[in-house]
Amino acid sequence: MLTITNLQASVEGKEILKGINLTIGKGEIHAIMGPNGSGKSTLASVLAGREDYEITGGTVTFQDEDLLEMSPEDRAREGVFLAFQYPVEIPGVSNTNFLKAAVNEVRKHRGLAPMEPKAFLNMMREKMALVEMDQAMVSRSVNEGFSGGEKKRNEIFQMAMLEPKLSILDETDSGLDIDALKIVANGVNKLRSKETSTIVITHYQRLLDYIVPDFVHVLYKGRIVKSGGKDLALELEAKGYDWIKELAQEEVTA
Amino acid sequence: MSEVLSLQEKLVKEFIRMEAMLNGQAQAPVHAIRKQAMTRFTELGFPTIRHEEWKYTNIMPVVKNDYAFNVHNTSTVTKSDIEPFLLPDVEANILVFVNGSFAADLSTIISPKGVEVMPLAEAFKKKATVVEKHFAKYALWQNDAMLALNTAFALNGAYIEIASGAVVEEPFHLLFVNDSRAQSTFAPVRNLVLVGANAEATIVESAHTLASGENYGFTNIVSEVVLADNAHLNHYKVQQDVEQSYFVGALHAEQAGTSVLNTVVVTLSGGIVRNNLSAVLAGKGADTHFYGLYLVNGKTLVDNHTLADHAVAHCTSNELYKGIMDDRSTGVFNGKIMVRPDAQKTLAYQSNRNILMSPNATVNTKPQLEIFADDVKCSHGCTSGQLDDESVFYLRARGLDKEQARALLLYAFAGEITEKIQLEPLRERLESIIAERLHQELVS
Numbered sequence: 001m002l003t004i005t006n007l008q009a010s011v012e013g014k015e016i017l018k019g020i021n022l023t024i025g026k027g028e029i030h031a032i033m034g035p036n037g038s039g040k041s042t043l044a045s046v047l048a049g050r051e052d053y054e055i056t057g058g059t060v061t062f063q064d065e066d067l068l069e070m071s072p073e074d075r076a077r078e079g080v081f082l083a084f085q086y087p088v089e090i091p092g093v094s095n096t097n098f099l100k101a102a103v104n105e106v107r108k109h110r111g112l113a114p115m116e117p118k119a120f121l122n123m124m125r126e127k128m129a130l131v132e133m134d135q136a137m138v139s140r141s142v143n144e145g146f147s148g149g150e151k152k153r154n155e156i157f158q159m160a161m162l163e164p165k166l167s168i169l170d171e172t173d174s175g176l177d178i179d180a181l182k183i184v185a186n187g188v189n190k191l192r193s194k195e196t197s198t199i200v201i202t203h204y205q206r207l208l209d210y211i212v213p214d215f216v217h218v219l220y221k222g223r224i225v226k227s228g229g230k231d232l233a234l235e236l237e238a239k240g241y242d243w244i245k246e247l248a249q250e251e252v253t254a
Numbered sequence: 255m256s257e258v259l260s261l262q263e264k265l266v267k268e269f270i271r272m273e274a275m276l277n278g279q280a281q282a283p284v285h286a287i288r289k290q291a292m293t294r295f296t297e298l299g300f301p302t303i304r305h306e307e308w309k310y311t312n313i314m315p316v317v318k319n320d321y322a323f324n325v326h327n328t329s330t331v332t333k334s335d336i337e338p339f340l341l342p343d344v345e346a347n348i349l350v351f352v353n354g355s356f357a358a359d360l361s362t363i364i365s366p367k368g369v370e371v372m373p374l375a376e377a378f379k380k381k382a383t384v385v386e387k388h389f390a391k392y393a394l395w396q397n398d399a400m401l402a403l404n405t406a407f408a409l410n411g412a413y414i415e416i417a418s419g420a421v422v423e424e425p426f427h428l429l430f431v432n433d434s435r436a437q438s439t440f441a442p443v444r445n446l447v448l449v450g451a452n453a454e455a456t457i458v459e460s461a462h463t464l465a466s467g468e469n470y471g472f473t474n475i476v477s478e479v480v481l482a483d484n485a486h487l488n489h490y491k492v493q494q495d496v497e498q499s500y501f502v503g504a505l506h507a508e509q510a511g512t513s514v515l516n517t518v519v520v521t522l523s524g525g526i527v528r529n530n531l532s533a534v535l536a537g538k539g540a541d542t543h544f545y546g547l548y549l550v551n552g553k554t555l556v557d558n559h560t561l562a563d564h565a566v567a568h569c570t571s572n573e574l575y576k577g578i579m580d581d582r583s584t585g586v587f588n589g590k591i592m593v594r595p596d597a598q599k600t601l602a603y604q605s606n607r608n609i610l611m612s613p614n615a616t617v618n619t620k621p622q623l624e625i626f627a628d629d630v631k632c633s634h635g636c637t638s639g640q641l642d643d644e645s646v647f648y649l650r651a652r653g654l655d656k657e658q659a660r661a662l663l664l665y666a667f668a669g670e671i672t673e674k675i676q677l678e679p680l681r682e683r684l685e686s687i688i689a690e691r692l693h694q695e696l697v698s
Binding site: 049051072075081090092102103141162 | 649650652654658662663666669
């Protein structure tokens with residue numbers, strides 16, 4: 001699904017990603033953990049195509065295509081979805097109209113006709129239930145006046161509507177209380193399939209109790225310094241990140 | 255400087271010529287006001303950029319041009335000329351004025367119950383007492399040269415009187431055509447609108463210049479609007495004129511207790527466009543709304559000067575003007591809130607927000623608050639900037655391309671103003687023009 005090879009990226013001349021190697025297969029869930037400032041969100045942004053970052057080296061292949069050559073919209077149309085850490089409020093654009101435009105763009109890209117209004121509404125209703133969103137929320141302007149939890153639920157709702165192949169959840173758990181966290185995780189789990197893959201970026205292990213990863217990677221200072229199974233997350237929770245930092249230090253000096 | 259005097263001199267001569275045509279009307283009290291206004295105009299002269307209220311709006315091009323005056327022939331304009339300016343699918347009272355004169359052939363007055371609607375020229379005679387009571391009482395010309403000029407040449411325009419309690423469903427479309435095809439023409443227009451107690455009405459004002467070659471039309475429209483107790487008036491001004499148009503217009507309203515005035519000014523094109531708007535909140539509980547959208551490109555200059563004048567307690571004013579400026583266009587916003595000593599418990603809000611699409615577009619925005627009461631809530635704010643990159647990225651990350659994303663955001667930005675238009679066919683028409691424009695501009 002996704003192959004990242006020696007990916008290096010910088011922002012304003014400062015190197016953030018210093019050679020990331022990661023392979024994500026179909027149907028897998030990978031968690032990327034790490035202390036603040038390790039480059040987790042940068043990795044998510046680079047994959048989604050945010051233009052503030054300069055790619056200084058490496059390659060990213062998504063379904064046998066060069067992802068880095070694609071515009072952000074083409075990545076979305078090809079099936080990459082980023083659930084934003086800080087979803088943007090867009091006054092004056094209703095969730096419904098926004099999603100209609102987005103869904104139809106994705107369909108157009110896949111050679112499909114725009115959805116019939118009725119079919120679209122039915123799909124909305126079905127996906128709303130996944131994240132327990134009500135009609136009032138969907139009718140409102142995109143994220144405007146939404147609480148932190150509502151914004152994150154709206155991200156997962158959009159994900160459900162767009163049916164991506166690769167979803168990247170950028171600290172979707174941050175700022176959520178346990179109830180909201182469960183709703184969001186439940187939504188993600190229901191959308192899981194053998195055909196789709198997920199990258200869960202998080203600082204805390206808590207989310208991984210509900211979205212159980214197949215692999216856990218620890219990012220530190222722009223590199224993946226340790227990879228393992230779901231137990232690695234528990235180990236990090238118990239021991240904190242200091243031993244990782246020491247580990248990375250040893251590798252550098254060795 | 256001599257050129258400035260020359261247009262002024264011509265206006266003095268034209269005034270004398272106009273007086274000669276008034277016959278018996280020259281003895282009317284209204285004409286005494288015209289004469290005073292003319293004298294005052296000659297004292298004040300055309301405003302220059304040294305004048306605080308005209309600092310960013312240089313009307314020298316307007317003043318330097320040569321015009322035909324007192325053109326009362328309305329037959330040069332045909333039905334097919336005005337066809338594009340009409341609101342489709344709306345049953346309306348349509349009053350068409352050509353170069354300031356009423357064009358009966360082009361107008362449709364369906365005169366619903368409780369409404370007296372006629373050209374102002376007729377009202378000067380038929381409704382002399384009422385007109386004398388209100389004429390030039392709200393558009394205070396004593397220190398405003400352009401108002402003085404309009405008052406001096408106030409011969410015609412629309413007179414609308416809505417009886418107490420009348421709820422008029424059909425809007426009034428005041429359609430002003432400046433026919434400058436044969437020669438540049440000065441077209442002054444004066445309207446008087448009286449909305450009775452508990453009455454409700456909707457007015458649409460639009461001015462259109464028919465120009466050719468190097469000819470420029472100069473249109474000067476002033477409306478005085480009086481709202482009695484609990485009257486409701488929606489006033490929409492649509493400005494989509496040609497480049498060869500100079501427009502200086504004003505709406506001056508006075509509102510009695512619990513009356514509601516809802517104004518929306520939408521400017522889409524033109525040469526120089528200056529709009530003055532004021533409402534005196536003279537009765538307790540009066541409520542006024544000023545909304546404006548200017549979506550301009552090329553070298554268009556749009557200047558909006560507004561005044562919410564809180565004279566008594568418990569009134570509300572709410573103002574939002576938004577601009578999307580492209581190319582070398584210039585925007586000016588000057589919003590004044592006056593809270594007089596008796597106006598306790600005033601709620602007054604003002605906001606001006608601009609998006610600059612081009613590095614050559616400029617906006618000059620100035621809020622002015624003068625508050626002489628202590629128990630009030632007033633706020634103002636202004637922003638000018640580009641479209642938010644993060645919002646564009648958010649939309650692109652969902653599959654919309656860059657142009658679509660920008661168009662959607664700008665459309666939503668403008669939509670906050672167009673949604674204030676309650677006359678649905680007008681709102682829909684403007685929204686589709688705006689969508690089309692944004693699409694074209696962003697793709698080109």
